[in-house]
Amino acid sequence: MKRFVPLLIAICAISVxxxxxxxxxxxxxxxxxxxTAAEYESKTDLYMEGVLNSPIFDxxxxxxxxxxxxxxVAQIYASSSLSSQGSNSYRAANIHDFxxxxxxxxxxxxxxxxxxxxYEFEMSNPRITTVYIFNGYVKSDKAWRANSRVKKLKVYYNNSPIAILELQDSRSMQVFDIGTVGRTGSGPRxxxxxxxxxxxxGSQYQDTVISELVFSGLDVH
Structure with missing residues (x-):
């Protein structure tokens, strides 16, 4: 029984x-x-006219x-990434490639x-107030359902926790206000x-996917 006590304490500490x-x-x-991305970028098809004014396009x-x-963004890195499969890459940079x-x-x-x-930013980079998340593998409904999606995402600013984002289980762009962050700290970034x-x-794979995670904020003209 004693060996479970440290684990219980750790779990309680995390919960608090x-x-x-x-x-x-x-x-x-x-x-x-x-x-598709190509259709967004072409902007030629008539049925796209309404889409060009959408928040996702913007x-x-x-x-x-x-x-x-x-x-x-000065640098993006992840704790792990799934190995490439054929022509499909799952690297960290994909989360911010628009x-x-x-x-x-x-x-x-x-x-x-x-x-x-x-995400690392130079100290002079404009501050951030809003996060936009494309939760899951949103390229198709089939891929989105097959792979796991994030339910809760913890946000750290300069390694200090500031928020827990509660994402809905929908193939969508979800918008979160996290408060104003940026331009503070002792380092160059x-x-x-x-x-x-x-x-x-997911219905088929355990792999958890985020398609895009991008920002907006202050200090721009």
Whole structure:
């Protein structure tokens, strides 16, 4: 019995720590239409006219008109990534390539609980207030259902927890206000880390997927 005591204490400590971090639910949810990245970028088909004014198009395929006009990510890395399969790559950089058909997939056995992705920004980079998440493998409904999606994602600013995002289980872009972060710390860069706490299991694979995780914020003109 004694050997279980330290584990119980650790579990209780984690539970208390998480309870002290604010829980954030999505303020907006935009379903992902069955439109390819190439179709978004071509902007030629008549049926696309209404889509070109959509928040998803504005966020991913017209970033020059957004917070990204004066912002950039210095580095992205993950605790693990699933190995490439044929022409399909699942590397960390896919989560921020402004293409909803690619994705970061964690690479450990099981559902990837505790796996994380880190974004580093130069100290002068504009501050962040909002996170946009394409939860799961959103390139198709089949891929989205087959793979696991994130249910709870813990956010750290400069390695200190600031929020737990509660994601809905929908093939969509989900928008979260996390408060204002950035431009503080002792180093040349500041960082945001996103850790998988809980998932919605996929129907075929345990692999947990995030297709895109991008930002908007302050300090741009």
């Amino acid at each position: 720590a998480n309870a002290q971090v604010k829980v954030v639910k999505p303020k907006n949810i935009y379903p992902v239409p069955n439109i 966020m991913l395929y017209s970033p020059g008109d957004s917070w990204y006009s004066e912002s950039s 293409n909803h058909e690619t994705a970061w997939v964690e690479g450990v056995p099981g559902h990837g609980i505790g796996q994380y992705i880190v 500041w960082s945001l880390k996103f850790e998988i706490l809980e998932v919605y299991p």
